[in-house]
Amino acid sequence: xxxxxxxxxxxxxxxxxxIGVVASDGRVLASQTLPTESRRGIRDATDRVTMAxxxxxxxxxxxxxxxxxxxxxxxxxxxxxxxxINNPHTLPGWEGWNIVSSLTRTLDxxxxxxxxxxxxxxxxxxxxxxxxxxxxxxxxxxxxxxxAVILDGEIYRGVGGEHPELGHMPISFDxxxxxxxxxxxxxxxxxxxxIAAAGRTLGLTDAAAVFAxxxxxxxxxxxxxxxVRRAVEAAVWNVLHxxxxxxxxxxxxxxxxHPAFFVEAAQAAVNGSRLHPRxxxxxxxAQLGNPAGMVGAAxxxxxxxxxxxxxxxxxxxxxx
Amino acid sequence: xxxxxxxxxxxxxxxxxxIGVVASDGRVLASQTLPTESRRGIRDATDRVTMAxxxxxxxxxxxxxxxxxxxxxxxxxxxxxxxxINNPHTLPGWEGWNIVSSLTRTLDxxxxxxxxxxxxxxxxxxxxxxxxxxxxxxxxxxxxxxxAVILDGEIYRGVGGEHPELGHMPISFDxxxxxxxxxxxxxxxxxxxxIAAAGRTLGLTDAAAVFAxxxxxxxxxxxxxxxVRRAVEAAVWNVLHxxxxxxxxxxxxxxxxHPAFFVEAAQAAVNGSRLHPRxxxxxxxAQLGNPAGMVGAAxxxxxxxxxxxxxxxxxxxxxx
Numbered sequence: 271x272x273x274x275x276x277x278x279x280x281x282x283x284x285x286x287x288x289i290g291v292v293a294s295d296g297r298v299l300a301s302q303t304l305p306t307e308s309r310r311g312i313r314d315a316t317d318r319v320t321m322a323x324x325x326x327x328x329x330x331x332x333x334x335x336x337x338x339x340x341x342x343x344x345x346x347x348x349x350x351x352x353x354x355i356n357n358p359h360t361l362p363g364w365e366g367w368n369i370v371s372s373l374t375r376t377l378d379x380x381x382x383x384x385x386x387x388x389x390x391x392x393x394x395x396x397x398x399x400x401x402x403x404x405x406x407x408x409x410x411x412x413x414x415x416x417x418a419v420i421l422d423g424e425i426y427r428g429v430g431g432e433h434p435e436l437g438h439m440p441i442s443f444d445x446x447x448x449x450x451x452x453x454x455x456x457x458x459x460x461x462x463x464x465i466a467a468a469g470r471t472l473g474l475t476d477a478a479a480v481f482a483x484x485x486x487x488x489x490x491x492x493x494x495x496x497x498v499r500r501a502v503e504a505a506v507w508n509v510l511h512x513x514x515x516x517x518x519x520x521x522x523x524x525x526x527x528h529p530a531f532f533v534e535a536a537q538a539a540v541n542g543s544r545l546h547p548r549x550x551x552x553x554x555x556a557q558l559g560n561p562a563g564m565v566g567a568a569x570x571x572x573x574x575x576x577x578x579x580x581x582x583x584x585x586x587x588x589x590x
Numbered sequence: 591x592x593x594x595x596x597x598x599x600x601x602x603x604x605x606x607x608x609i610g611v612v613a614s615d616g617r618v619l620a621s622q623t624l625p626t627e628s629r630r631g632i633r634d635a636t637d638r639v640t641m642a643x644x645x646x647x648x649x650x651x652x653x654x655x656x657x658x659x660x661x662x663x664x665x666x667x668x669x670x671x672x673x674x675i676n677n678p679h680t681l682p683g684w685e686g687w688n689i690v691s692s693l694t695r696t697l698d699x700x701x702x703x704x705x706x707x708x709x710x711x712x713x714x715x716x717x718x719x720x721x722x723x724x725x726x727x728x729x730x731x732x733x734x735x736x737x738a739v740i741l742d743g744e745i746y747r748g749v750g751g752e753h754p755e756l757g758h759m760p761i762s763f764d765x766x767x768x769x770x771x772x773x774x775x776x777x778x779x780x781x782x783x784x785i786a787a788a789g790r791t792l793g794l795t796d797a798a799a800v801f802a803x804x805x806x807x808x809x810x811x812x813x814x815x816x817x818v819r820r821a822v823e824a825a826v827w828n829v830l831h832x833x834x835x836x837x838x839x840x841x842x843x844x845x846x847x848h849p850a851f852f853v854e855a856a857q858a859a860v861n862g863s864r865l866h867p868r869x870x871x872x873x874x875x876a877q878l879g880n881p882a883g884m885v886g887a888a889x890x891x892x893x894x895x896x897x898x899x900x901x902x903x904x905x906x907x908x909x910x
Contacts, residue, residue: 347865404749405748405749426833427834428725428833428834428835428836428866428870429724429725429834429835429836429870429871430870432834432866432870433834434831434832434833434834435831435834435865435866436831436832438831438865439827439828439831439832440761440824440827440828441760442763443762443820443824449864450831450863450864450865451862451863451864451865452827452862452863500763504760504763507759507760507772508759508760508828508832510754511754511755511756511758511759511770511775512754512756512759512828512832512833513748513754513832514747514748514749514752514753514754514755515748515749516748516749542771542772543770543771543772544769544770544771545667545755545758545770545771546748546752546755550748550749550750550752551749
């Protein structure tokens with residue numbers, strides 16, 4: 271019989287796939303990481319994921335049928351209702367792949383697909399900085415910018431069940447063009463590649479070099495980072511006035527490397543708001559790091575499986 | 591016995607208060623309009639509203655106890671949970687007034703308070719351009735800019751049950767200062783006073799004169815309206831990527847007077863989005879006009895009253 275005490279979590283990004291067995295208290299019992307290499311095709315990816323799943327189960331001595339199911343967080347756009355991936359930008363070659371039906375077939379477990387930012391948001395809501403926040407927005411800043419809105423522990427869904435794209439909110443009329451169709455969206459201003467590109471014009475090779483220069487009080491860094499700070503502040507102002515969340519959690523590789531920079535920029539927005547004064551929303555860096563998406567996806571599978579089976583047998587998150 | 595077939599709707603704005611008896615099919619059976627004059631104080635306003643309520647009931651020959659209750663849509667910030675108004679900007683002198691308890695006391699009916707944009711959004715959802723849209727965002731443009739997010743016919747609420755402020759989303763880094771605490775928010779760029787102020791620098795006396803000049807192909811009008819168009823497009827892009835609604839309804843006095851201008855600017859955002867292509871979200875001007883807030887507030891009272899009494903006896907909205 272399926273048990274809601276463990277589930278498989280899979281986090282699919284543009285460069286790597288993380289696969290793990292997760293317990294209902296959030297512990298990762300075993301995990302593996304594969305290169306994504308989406309261009310090698312769908313059948314190849316399904317085979318490699320299936321093998322990795324069998325391996326992690328063996329590593330922690332659990333049977334496939336001891337799992338509540340499989341939660342997949344995937345770099346979007348994805349359609350959680352149909353199970354299809356449609357992301358030619360970071361997962362080329364997989365357009366229209368129905369990962370839910372292919373993994374259900376090979377592994378004989380129920381599979382739930384969500385956007386990777388939503389999965390990370392769920393991870394933070396259940397086990398990290400988002401605990402106790404009935405209105406939670408998470409922004410992740412790395413190679414791209416993702417966003418999740420988690421309302422009472424449920425993923426906010428737009429029309430057709432699909433997820434919004436907070437990373438592509440408009441910030442500046444002067445920014446460079448983004449694949450989303452707009453110039454000056456958030457991602458085009460604050461993601462790693464944007465910081466790197468701005469840094470290179472001043473002889474700083476990448477985003478890490480920009481932040482290192484900032485630490486060394488190199489004036490070039492401030493030239494790059496002032497517009498980034500301003501964009502983060504505008505984005506958080508927008509989130510605050512659009513969703514009025516109890517908490518805004520900032521995660522992703524860049525925030526993990528430079529939490530103070532991002533949290534301070536975000537806090538400036540909250541401090542400046544007269545309509546939603548500062549006591550309303552709190553800002554925190556994410557706690558779970560990279561595994562957030564995998565852990566959140568697994569937790570989602572537990573919750574969905576329990577909902578299929580009857581009243582949930584897993585405890586609600588505790589306030590921090 | 592209370593019946594959910596009729597309710598009182600009250601729409602409180604900075605300059606006037608509309609009060610009406612509304613039937614469950616959205617018809618306004620009788621209505622009155624009073625000047626707000628909030629500075630005359632709370633007791634004075636309560637007395638005048640109470641008298642007007644008695645008058646409209648008499649006008650349509652219905653008894654107070656034939657009403658499901660009273661829905662109040664009020665220019666925010668307001669707190670729907672506590673019943674308090676806290677809007678020193680457009681309702682000075684009423685800060686901290688608990689309109690729910692004072693009207694409940696004088697009229698012996700249950701009272702529900704909501705933000706006026708939320709009330710208008712409900713009106714459009716049940717009886718206007720929002721029918722059938724499970725994810726609906728309404729933006730109202732007039733003296734100020736308001737916003738409502740209606741999810742499956744329920745008002746989206748932020749932390750503490752309070753409403754977000756879509757009118758104060760950040761649009762431009764160069765805009766003038768707003769009472770919200772930010773320069774270049776949506777309201778500071780597209781509301782009537784903002785258009786009027788920009789027009790006056792070119793010898794156009796007010797917003798109506800600006801739009802009249804545009805109709806006469808006066809080049810000064812385009813100078814004023816180009817940044818307004820750009821701001822509307824950015825705002826709708828933001829709404830689309832933050833909420834991924836099925837429909838965006840544009841209302842308020844300025845949109846009512848110039849629907850094509852606003853709908854075209856909004857449509858440009860939807861057309862330009864590559865992540866949420868145009869088939870996803872539709873843009874419509876509001877249908878109900880000024881009474882939307884009063885009608886929506888009354889409909890909300892019917893729904894809430896029915897929820898108190900048992901399963902709702904009123905029909906779900908039909909798709910357009």
